[in-house]
Amino acid sequence: MSSECIFCKIVKKEVPCYKIYETEKAIAFLDINPVAKAHTLVIPKKHIERIELCDDEILKELMMVVKKVGTVIAKTYHSDFNLVLNNGESAGQLIKHLHFHIIPRVKGDGITIDKQRTLEIDKKELEKIAKEMAEQIRRIFKE
Ligand code: AMP
Ligand code: ZN
16 A cells, blocks of 8 residues: 555545445546546556556456446447556556556547557568567566
């Protein structure tokens, strides 16, 4: 727990939230500045800053909660959704407690998450990066 962290305060019920769902290790609640109706955040109850630091068991539980919330968004609001993780400052992470955004999407909603500036990159370079990353995964996870 981090005493200064707003999401830890939500977990400890020191700050209220619009809770949607809770498991032993995870909690889902509405974003207070939503990009779309039903914009939801799914967080671990434990203070973990980034996904690389997240225990696999907790991550599994987070994804199970994402699936449940996503199912609700699809069925109830007849929406698709983006699952967004801002992992680190350069990626736009403002709150240093791991959280997945589930952002409901419908045709023509004008939300611009997926319309960010794209890189100019050729196929060869893409192949090289993919190969390099695959090798790194094998190396790091000893696969
Ligand atoms: P980011 O760290 O940029 O991925 O996003 C943090 C998100 O947390 C923003 O979308 C905020 O609107 C949201 N947020 C900040 N404080 C609260 C709060 N007390 N309850 C719910 N959502 C919050
Ligand atoms: Zn925290």
